Amino acid sequence: MRLESIQGPPLVAPSAASAAFQVAVVQQKQFEETLERVSDKQEEVVEKTTQTAERAEDVVDIGNLDKVVEASESENTTNKTVPAPTEPDAKLNISV
Numbered sequence: 001m002r003l004e005s006i007q008g009p010p011l012v013a014p015s016a017a018s019a020a021f022q023v024a025v026v027q028q029k030q031f032e033e034t035l036e037r038v039s040d041k042q043e044e045v046v047e048k049t050t051q052t053a054e055r056a057e058d059v060v061d062i063g064n065l066d067k068v069v070e071a072s073e074s075e076n077t078t079n080k081t082v083p084a085p086t087e088p089d090a091k092l093n094i095s096v
Helices: 002-058 062-080
Strands: none
């Protein structure tokens, strides 16, 4: 009986070692896949950040445009406004 109990652990040890090795291989593969996913996510973030920065460069400050538009409109209205006759006796010459 003693021989069986002594032989038991050495047989178990190689299978435990191979199981531990298999677990390590699986964990290594999972780690590599995780690194690949993280790398892909980082590339996406960099791409989005670049796009956002490009869009920000294309954006014009609307606050400044409002002032320009208001100034332009006020110039247009003053140029188009014709002063009305101020004298009540003003005569209009209408020829047909």
